[in-house]
Amino acid sequence: MLKKTSMMIVGVVGMMSLGLMALGTGSRALADNQKAQEGLTAKATGQMAIRLFPSGTKTVVLCSPSDSEGIALGQALATKLSGALLLVQNAHVLGQATAEALAALSVPEVAPAGTVQPFQLPPGKPMIYVLGNSQQISSAIIAELKAQGYQVQRLAGQGAHLVSEVIAQVAPALPLKPDTAGFLQNWPVYAYGPSHNSAFKIPKSAPQWEKVGVRWNFAEDAAVPLNAPFPDLANLGERGAPVKMTQNLGNAVGVSAVNGIIYAESDDYHLYALNAKTGALLWQTGQLANNLMGNPIVADNMVYVTAGDTGFPFSQVLKYELSQGTSTLVRGLMYSAIYAFNAKTGRMVWRQDFHGNAMPSPVYYNGTVYVATGGGHLWAFNALTGTVKWQAALQGFDSMSSPNVYTNPVTHQTEIVVGTSDQNHVVAVNAANGSILWTQKTALNIFNTGMGDNSPTVDQARNLIIQDSVVNFNKANHTTNLAIYAMNAATGQVLWATDLGRGNAPPAYKAGVSMIHNGVVYVGSPVTSTIYALNEANGKILWTFPIKNAGPAGAGRGNPVYADGVLWVAAGPKVYALNPQTGQELGSYAPGGRFGIVNPVIVGGTMYLDNSYDWVQAIPLKTIDPAVTIRYE
Amino acid sequence: MLKKTSMMIVGVVGMMSLGLMALGTGSRALADNQKAQEGLTAKATGQMAIRLFPSGTKTVVLCSPSDSEGIALGQALATKLSGALLLVQNAHVLGQATAEALAALSVPEVAPAGTVQPFQLPPGKPMIYVLGNSQQISSAIIAELKAQGYQVQRLAGQGAHLVSEVIAQVAPALPLKPDTAGFLQNWPVYAYGPSHNSAFKIPKSAPQWEKVGVRWNFAEDAAVPLNAPFPDLANLGERGAPVKMTQNLGNAVGVSAVNGIIYAESDDYHLYALNAKTGALLWQTGQLANNLMGNPIVADNMVYVTAGDTGFPFSQVLKYELSQGTSTLVRGLMYSAIYAFNAKTGRMVWRQDFHGNAMPSPVYYNGTVYVATGGGHLWAFNALTGTVKWQAALQGFDSMSSPNVYTNPVTHQTEIVVGTSDQNHVVAVNAANGSILWTQKTALNIFNTGMGDNSPTVDQARNLIIQDSVVNFNKANHTTNLAIYAMNAATGQVLWATDLGRGNAPPAYKAGVSMIHNGVVYVGSPVTSTIYALNEANGKILWTFPIKNAGPAGAGRGNPVYADGVLWVAAGPKVYALNPQTGQELGSYAPGGRFGIVNPVIVGGTMYLDNSYDWVQAIPLKTIDPAVTIRYE
Structure with a gap:
């Protein structure tokens, strides 16, 4: 030319x-x-x-x-x-x-x-x-x-x-079939399943890398060096700085692992899809409407994410004060929406916007996607087309409570269960038509966002719902308790409640996501920065494990995960391997950065994580617990 | 190869x-x-x-x-x-x-x-x-x-x-010297100068394009088609949708025009530098830490912008309610900072972060940059290096009140003047050392963000400060008044106060920025969606002009501008040319989109604007008022 x-x-x-x-x-x-x-x-x-x-x-x-x-x-x-x-x-x-x-x-x-x-x-x-x-x-x-x-x-x-x-x-290739041996096809609920145990065994025929585990770090768009101090520590302090990162910079909760792809939502406004074997970026979305704080829900080759934020406009501040705390709040400052993308290519398929935030993860069940919002509603959408099926008023706003799903074995009725704030309660909604099945306020003196912060856990086999919340706030010395309780999943009736101890009120996400495995409830408390094991039948505490270097923001918000006879926890700056029977520490590892409400995701010999520093990480389990034996299906 | x-x-x-x-x-x-x-x-x-x-x-x-x-x-x-x-x-x-x-x-x-x-x-x-x-x-x-x-x-x-x-x-070339004939070298204060009259005559020798005016549209990163309805109108309604755009999508306030370059801050997290003649993008920053809601301050080949947002975390909502509205709030949800860039290349020179938002524009005076924050402080920085000189506690948080500057002709003391909310007052700070010179709370029953929303106007020649604020809120029917008052700039003493009428409480930025020209105060009220002219000496209303199609969010927030014997206003979906003596409409034009708190910037025959739709626009004055005669220096 x-x-x-x-x-x-x-x-x-x-x-x-x-x-x-x-x-x-x-x-x-x-x-x-x-x-x-x-x-x-x-x-x-x-x-x-x-x-x-x-x-x-x-x-x-x-x-x-x-x-x-x-x-x-x-x-x-x-x-x-x-x-x-x-x-x-x-x-x-x-x-x-x-x-x-x-x-x-x-x-x-x-x-x-x-x-x-x-x-x-x-x-x-x-x-x-x-x-x-x-x-x-x-x-x-x-x-x-x-x-x-x-x-x-x-x-x-x-x-x-x-x-x-x-x-x-x-443009790395999509994962090949042999490289997806231990991965699932779908990720329907926050932390994978109703019991929040996001760990997956691989078959004996799985490739070697899945067995021994892989190690990689992927820097997302707003990534802060992993060994750096918290950004703006000078203004925000040790209590505020990690909260700001979790809410406005990096990854708030854990990743999803489907078909050899790691999906991660970031507060940098992007959804990322990475090759689980190599950490190579397969695609990332353009700038979405708001922070992304869930783990992506994946079903039928679609990935669903919600965009929302933690803020309130001044009008809501005033309204609440003028009503002396009795008016209904709408949480969410900026635009909020649910997006549906093609899981392999990232091509956007549909989108719907909301009044109030959409921070928690959606739930996928039987061709329908459910979203709970800061505007106080549960929405049901046709998963394929995004058409609205119905919306139900929850009588409170959802903060970060990702809904869960339970099917009554007698009536075969499926309910969507979610926590709300102001009013604080757990509510069960009929998945088919949006009618309220039951609402449980408990007798507890719930403080702050309480139940609406936290994602309830479901034990389908035992017909239980587990939820925990801060209670009995003392505004003079700014202390609170964390209480955990079990409810009959069909009626909401409280079966037991256990006090997990008192401490300084956490600055954000004032609860721990629980996980149920084999009759034991595992949960952390950011009030005491301690991991607890409880007897699922009666709520009795079996053992406790204090988290080190939790800092004044507290740690222990993400759910523990059980795999290979070990309990795995991401809390504060470290990942831990614990003896599930005794709470004894088997090993630990500090991969850099810090975990907000992050749960580990384990596939074979690898733990997949993301963090408040805006990184996605793969770590071989043996790096954390050299004695672990990877078990196969 | x-x-x-x-x-x-x-x-x-x-x-x-x-x-x-x-x-x-x-x-x-x-x-x-x-x-x-x-x-x-x-x-x-x-x-x-x-x-x-x-x-x-x-x-x-x-x-x-x-x-x-x-x-x-x-x-x-x-x-x-x-x-x-x-x-x-x-x-x-x-x-x-x-x-x-x-x-x-x-x-x-x-x-x-x-x-x-x-x-x-x-x-x-x-x-x-x-x-x-x-x-x-x-x-x-x-x-x-x-x-x-x-x-x-x-x-x-x-x-x-x-x-x-x-x-x-x-990579269009930077403007050539002959193309900058009517432009200034610096832009030290919100809306250019203490009196907020952002209009500039050009010399007779100016190039033809500056005389006849240019027309272009520049789409910023989150641009919504100019003829589209408000995004998410279905959820937000006619009252909420334009507010959301102004605060979270496009340009909140007007542009700055310096040396042939138009600088625009956007809520899409970017600062843009455009060629004033062609609208071509010269450079844009990477993603900054938060929304940008000021007009850029330019001095000595540097451009200063602040990043901040309107939100409150839930902890502030609760704190305010528990204290029955008496506790001191900190406004700002995400990270906030001031950035200094090279004005020609966009290269970042320094940055400082804040506790609380930094939404308003900074002030440049005599080698120092001043920033008022949602954390309730006025900061002074060395303009060249970003070194902190001092910070002063304002006894209230700043929402969107861009500080202004006044020098006492007797004492030669320079003060930085700014409005704050909760407590609502106007405060004057010694520019040299940060000491508080005076605080004026007025006798008015100020509602909501009131004074902290709005940027005070200074008449250096008459030693006056003009500020307006919503007052006398009725929570039963959600109505309010807008009051405007004049203060002695040296003492803060209130000289007069005028009621600009009652109407529905505006959803955001609950005031109008005033402009002073030749003994007349021009100001809009989003309460009544009306433009007013007042006698500067006694506050008597000279005329009123009702804004059309203001919608339920109200209009008239941006300051009017006087040029070529015409008063120019951007309000709601239109720009207007008014007779400054009578308020009679001389012409109007709807360039697409909608204006938030935007003031026109006029250089020769062109009006430069940006809008809530995330566009920067240049419009020949004759398009708005065909009868206008462009005057030369």
Whole structure:
């Protein structure tokens, strides 16, 4: 198209660089085009570079100007990595313009030293990927860049190998059937199932990686370095900073694992789909309407997520005060919605918006998706089309209580069970038509968001519902108790209640999600930062395990998980392996970052997690408990 | 690098497409590479395409596979337009894979028909840009695409011209000196100056475009079509929907115009810098920590913006209720910060975070930047370095009150003046050291956020501060008054107060920003949806102008602007030209969208605006008032 002439400008930046490469090659023809001419000076070039990446970038791809296919591949890679593509002057000379562009693309230090800021790349020089062999870009250039303090990695020299390397980075293949041996087809309820035990055995024929476990870290869009202090610790303090991260930056609750894909919802406004084996990004959505705080619900090749936030407008603050706490609140500041995506491609299929937040996870049951909202309603949608089936008024707003499902073995009636705040109660709704089946307020003196914060647990076999809530708040010293109780799932009748102890009132998510396994209820309390095992029949405490380094925000919100004869817990900065019979610690591991309401998800030899630092992680179980024996189906 | 062989896959998508083009060209060599092979089937190709743009795209760039430079340019263009690059099979055949990719890239209809969703591309087929001449991509292909319902535009055929067209799209040049004749060097205060009259005469020597005015529309990242109904109208209603857009989607207040650049802050989390002449994007920031609701403050080649939101956590709701409205609130749900950027390049220079929101605009004065926060403090920073100079407690939280500046002509002491809520008052702080100079609570029965919502206006020449606030709320029928009052700027003493009438309490920003010109105070009231002119000396109402189609959210929040003997107002869905002496309507225009707290910014013959729909707009004044005569300096 353009005749190749001598290139005055060889090192130019980013997506722009390609325009400018072309500009360089066509510079004679452009001489009389004033507008283009303005862009041709080295100064203007630098400005354009900076304008495209005004705050710097983490990644630069370096290509030879004579290598068209390499540039094409480089573009793909640079775009995927949100980086810039630069051209060397020739195989042996980096070139001044490129050197200047590299300097301009370094991420500036913009905050007081030692602080970490949310939604802000860490300061430093970009990582450089060199595309092509040493005839295209010499080793001397790489050595020169390394001497200047850049990290440099050459991506292969051989054509086909280079292509496959880039493809693997840019568009990794969906998991192959043999790599999904231990994974489920669907993820219908928060923490997978009614009992919240998100652990899955793999068959003996499963591939080796599923048996020994894999290790990878995936940085989501707002990722904070895993060893960094909490962002804005100076203003928010040790009590507030982790809460802000959990609610407004990273992942609030755990991941979902379906068909070899790890789905993670982030408060950075994106849903991510990763290859469970490699951690490679398969797709991510565009910016959704609000924070995402559930684990994705997956059914029939669709993935359902809800977007919502924890806030109240000032009108609700006033209304509540003027009514002396008696008026019905609507929780949710920004837009909120449920989205349905194709589980393999991420293509959006339908969406519905709500009045009030939609923070908790939906429930999928029998072709219907149920969503409880901060506007105080339970909605039922046709899972395939998004058509509204009905909505039911819950007589309270839902904060973070993900609904659960129970089917009465006598009447075969299925109910959707959910906790609400203001009024605080647990309510069961007929899944078929939205009629209220029962409401249980308990005799407890519930404080704050109480029951509406927490997701009830269902034991289908024993016809039980377990829920816990903060009670008996003392506003003088800001202490509270956490109470846990069991209800008859068919009637709501309270069967037992147990006091899990008193402590400082937690700043957010004031409860622990419980998990039921083999007649034992396992639950954490952020009030006491302790894990408890209770006899499911009578609520008697069997053992306790105090969590270390919980900090003033408290820890123990995510449900424990039982697998391979071990109880696994993610709490505060660590994951723990406990003896399920005694609570004795078998091992622990600090993978970096901190867990909010996160439950581990275990498939074979791997634990999958995400965290408040906006990372998704895979950790081999043996890293946490070297003595564990992975059991097969 | 790779030998060209026959291409099996010719039409492939996006950044991926280039990988795949290369893949195609190197397909023989890849045959024994299992991982790459998986990606080679047409099915896998389609999956990758969809995974890169899982929700479709607005734009596709079409290139010839044999045109390397065109592909490079196309990549730059596609990336800038957040679109995909596709390759035709050859000059005369689109190719099946490309056709399928085009279909997959169409934005799906995901919501109930007739509704518009925030942060969601409108459904439909992408716009196609064809790069290259008819030898590269034939007119028959374009005709075929048009017949299928695609909008198609060929971008030139000539090399240099094509390059300059793409460069103009991708990285337009900064405004040239001759094009900045009427523009200021700095923008130190909300709505430009202490009196809030953001209108600027141009010299007689100014270029023609500045005299006759320009017209353009720039769609920001969350832009909703300008003729669409409010997003989520079904849930939010006519009263709530425009408020949500103003606070959580688009531009809350007006733009800043400096050195030929229009700066706009958006609730979509980005700051934009546009060429004032063309509307071309010069740069935009990455995702910042929160909504941006001020107009950017520009001084000494730096631009200062604050990120914050309107929300309260539940803990604040409870605290306020338990204290029966007496406790001190902290406003702000998510992270909040002030950012300093290089005004020409967008490169971040420094950042500081706050406890509580930072919604209002900062003030720049004499090398210092001042920020008032929802945490109830006024902060002073070294403008160049971001170093904290001091912070002062305001005895109330700031909602959306952008501080203003006044210098006492006798003492030469400069004060920063700001309104706060709970407690409601206006406070003057010594700009030099943060000491409180005076606090004025007035005798008014202020309701709700009252004074802390609104930005006080300063008449330096007459030593006056004007502020208005909602008062005398009746909770039975939800009505209120708007009162406006004048204070001695040196002492805070109230000189007069005028009742601007009673009406329904506005849902948000419960006041109008006033503007002072030539002894007259101009102000709107969202309580009565009326514009008022008052005698500045005694507060007597001179005339009133009722705003049409204000809707139940009310209108008139943005300050009027005086220029060319005309009073200009942006209110509800329209801009108006009024006779400043009588309030008589001289003309009006509905540019699409709706204005929140937006003031017009007038430079020569052009009015610059942004709106709740997330658009920045330039409108020739003559479009609004055909009889206007542009006056020169």
